Amino acid sequence: MNYITEIQKLKKEKNAVVLAHCYQNIEIDNIADYVGDSLYLSQMAAKTNADIILFAGVYFMAQTAKILCPDKKVLLPDIKAGCAMADMINLSQLREFKQKHNGIPAVCYINSTAEVKSECDICCTSSNAVEIVDSLNSEKVLFLPDKNLGRWVEKQLGDVEVITYDGCCPIHHNITVEDVVQIRKENPGIKLLAHPECKEEVTSLADFTGSTTGIMNFVKNSSDKKFIIATEKGVTDRLKRDYPQKEFIIIKDNLICESMKLNTLHDIYNSLKNETYEIKVDKDISQKALNCIERMLNASKTGAAK
Ligand code: 13P
Ligand code: SF4
Numbered sequence: 001m002n003y004i005t006e007i008q009k010l011k012k013e014k015n016a017v018v019l020a021h022c023y024q025n026i027e028i029d030n031i032a033d034y035v036g037d038s039l040y041l042s043q044m045a046a047k048t049n050a051d052i053i054l055f056a057g058v059y060f061m062a063q064t065a066k067i068l069c070p071d072k073k074v075l076l077p078d079i080k081a082g083c084a085m086a087d088m089i090n091l092s093q094l095r096e097f098k099q100k101h102n103g104i105p106a107v108c109y110i111n112s113t114a115e116v117k118s119e120c121d122i123c124c125t126s127s128n129a130v131e132i133v134d135s136l137n138s139e140k141v142l143f144l145p146d147k148n149l150g151r152w153v154e155k156q157l158g159d160v161e162v163i164t165y166d167g168c169c170p171i172h173h174n175i176t177v178e179d180v181v182q183i184r185k186e187n188p189g190i191k192l193l194a195h196p197e198c199k200e201e202v203t204s205l206a207d208f209t210g211s212t213t214g215i216m217n218f219v220k221n222s223s224d225k226k227f228i229i230a231t232e233k234g235v236t237d238r239l240k241r242d243y244p245q246k247e248f249i250i251i252k253d254n255l256i257c258e259s260m261k262l263n264t265l266h267d268i269y270n271s272l273k274n275e276t277y278e279i280k281v282d283k284d285i286s287q288k289a290l291n292c293i294e295r296m297l298n299a300s301k302t303g304a305a306k
Pocket of ligand 1: 036037038039083111125126127169197210211212213
């Protein structure tokens with residue numbers, strides 16, 4: 001069976017749209033309507049007129065799309081596609097964190113559950129985190145679950161104390177200073193582009209730090225011919241496809257989010273055909289989480305192009 005042709009047929013038949021994160025298996029781009037980072041995809045989910053949204057990504061992304069579009073059917077091709085970072089904080093852990101730092105506004109990374117979003121003041125993604133924290137005009141903010149992104153935001157702003165929860169992305173957190181030193185030794189003078197989910201000691205050595213789309217835009221606007229990439233492999237795969245005349249070196253092997261890679265064309269075909277797995281969110285939690293996400297969308301001027 002030619003899955004690409006069959007998926008295109010099903011999309012038309014069912015008025016479905018496919019949103020794909022740029023960490024997905026690259027062949028998924030052949031059937032995706034929008035490919036990009038978390039901010040761009042949430043903006044596209046909020047705008048779509050489709051009846052069905054199929055999210056080629058992980059659970060919190062599909063859940064966010066459902067919160068933004070409660071009347072639409074939202075599908076996740078593989079229900080096991082979770083996010084290790086989002087799972088690092090649950091509602092009782094959030095309540096404990098907030099209680100310990102009473103009265104300080106709480107910013108949650110979009111990589112969090114609906115329950116956690118429902119009790120935070122505002123949401124952010126990696127591309128607008130600095131802008132969102134700044135928009136609060138507060139001397140102190142709580143930031144969760146990603147301590148690395150929180151530290152990076154604090155460094156960019158300079159005048160805000162960012163109190164971070166002890167969570168991280170295991171894939172990005174695994175990149176070390178030794179990795180940077182080694183790759184730089186092998187590739188002297190080549191720019192290092194890193195995601196802000198990397199440790200502070202890694203981002204402080206990078207030539208550019210930004211979201212997945214930010215990294216891709218940096219390459220687009222640069223005349224350099226070679227780059228070192230410090231984020232999940234999906235970004236390097238797409239850069240190699242889009243800029244065959246340039247060279248991209250991934251900072252280390254196995255920078256792979258296994259959860260992101262669970263979705264395949266076969267799963268997407270089954271998902272559209274059988275309308276599985278449908279994402280549902282409790283009405284009350286959904287409304288509160290929507291307020292948190294909408295505050296971000298309204299505060300963020302940051303656009304993320306495909
Ligand atoms: P962005 O999509 O904001 O670059 O975040 C990357 C990520 O880890 C998504 O899970
Ligand atoms: Fe979560 Fe990290 Fe995978 Fe993104 S790359 S989905 S943050 S585990």
